[in-house]
Amino acid sequence: MKAIQLTNGFGLNNLALTELEIPTPGPQEVLIRMRAASLNYRDLVILNGFMPVEIKFPFIPLSDGAGEIVAVGQGVTRFQVGDRVAGNLQQRFIAGNPRPDVLGESLGGPLNGVATEYVVLSENGVVPIPDYLSWEEASTLPIAALTAWSMLIEYGGLQAGDTVLLQGTGGVSIFGLQFSVMAGARVIITSSSNAKLERAKALGAWQTINYSEVPDWDKAALELTGCGVDHVLDVGGAETMEKSINALRIGGTLSLVGFLSGLTIPEYDVTSILQKAATIRGSQVGNRDHFERMNRAIAHQSLHPVIDRVFPLDRIGEAFTLLAEGKQYFGKIVVQI
Ligand SMILES: NC(=O)c1ccc[n+]([C@@H]2O[C@H](COP(=O)([O-])OP(=O)(O)OC[C@H]3O[C@@H](n4cnc5c(N)ncnc54)[C@H](OP(=O)(O)O)[C@@H]3O)[C@@H](O)[C@H]2O)c1
Known part of the structure; x- marks a missing residue:
């Protein structure tokens, strides 16, 4: 599978399109074919090594994305193959107020992110996305x-x-x-x-x-x-x-x-x-319950996220440059996977 990785250091020059093995989902895990990912200011801070989280190289960036479940591990009950989903930034933040034991396991730093064709996540760190949203639109939901x-x-x-x-x-x-x-x-x-x-x-x-x-x-x-x-x-x-x-x-x-x-x-x-x-x-973004309620509200209102520009995955560097310039876009920047 194709993935974007920070190969051995921070900065735009260390971003590379690489070829990796497709991962296998373990118990309670799902394999997602990612279709789109969106950029957040957080991704830029992590790219440049300014976020106080431990990044292990090679590292796959981007926290937010949407895709389709293509395989499920043993004991998965929340999802089945074919479901359209997005990952929650804080993978273990399910409900209630932020607590030390549920914060920190964040996609796109310190955990590997979603700028990749396939990703394995816990079924508990994933939510269904509204049917009518495009992959690009759904990819903007997890953080912003x-x-x-x-x-x-x-x-x-x-x-x-x-x-x-x-x-x-x-x-x-x-x-x-x-x-x-x-x-x-x-x-x-x-x-x-x-x-x-x-x-x-x-x-x-x-x-x-x-x-x-x-x-x-x-x-x-x-x-x-x-x-x-x-x-x-x-x-x-x-x-x-x-x-x-x-x-x-x-x-x-x-x-x-x-x-x-x-x-x-x-x-x-x-x-x-x-x-x-x-x-x-x-703010520490939100928990999975919030995410599911938000998605219901979005669907009831047929709300469409506002996307400024979409780049192919191999031009992710241009997407980061646009983000770094600041003030040159309205709403979200997205990459197609
Ligand atoms: N703590 C959390 O849970 C959490 C979650 C999400 C985001 N964040 C943080 O929230 C911030 C915004 O995130 P974002 O994804 O919305 O960023 P963004 O999409 O990159 O927002 C950029 C826009 O912010 C406006 N802006 C820049 N500097 C400003 C200033 N000094 N005063 C007022 N507006 C200014 C500009 O709007 P105009 O071009 O219209 O002037 C600019 O285009 C970032 O620092 C991000 O890291 C935190």
Whole structure:
């Protein structure tokens, strides 16, 4: 089988298309013929060796993918040959809150990922995908969609009538927009591009703010709402978190998802958190129960994930380069396998 591997070190130059033996599923395992995989910012951090996880070379990258079960091991009860599935990032995170014993076994680092024609996974780390989605669409669900879903709907308790502030038009934020609209919430979304803001409006955004033209987008959000927003999905991290708290209504929730602008805030006055009586929750994507509920909701609404570009597997380097450039895409980048 063909697979992409980081052969003996980090970085784009170490990515190679290799030929490997097709693995055999053991007890409680399934063999999946992967059809598509999608890229996340996490994959870039791992590619460049900046994620604090132990990577053993040769290593197969990418966390998110979708495919068809082609063989099952002894004792498999959840699936049969022919089922269309996706793997959950955290392979052992089945239900409840994140716990040390279920976090860490993540596809695409430290575990081998899905940029390969065949992969063996535990039947417990896999979920069925909606029938009507293309392989490419389904490949975008495990991290970007599940993060937005679990932070807004499962942990965040988003209600119809709430207002959500989303940052930028990358994978997590565009799913956040789609799920908020689905839930009857109204969305303020920011972007560095007016053209992308138009696309966000077409997907149902209520208000848009260009954060390059309006650096005080937190004040703009306060003015638009009068009292602040109920929920912010923060993907910026260091440079955005303070403003995200400022944009909240009293009693609002900040879901800290990303670190696109860095991880460290050198000096931070916590007064605003106290004054806003804010709830702050960090994200660890979501569990399998969340994933299954999300897929049911997606299917009920016939929601289609937003894909910017699709590359063949042997051009994965171009997909990573596009991801690394940042701000050159809207929604998700996918590779066909
Ligand atoms: N903790 C978790 O569970 C979890 C899960 C998923 C993702 N993440 C993290 O969340 C972040 C976003 O992930 P993603 O997959 O959605 O990324 P992405 O698709 O690469 O998002 C890129 C977009 O983010 C926007 N952006 C970049 N810097 C920004 C800034 N300083 N302020 C506001 N927007 C900015 C830009 O939008 P415009 O071009 O429109 O300006 C850019 O196009 C990453 O740091 C990722 O690692 C964490």
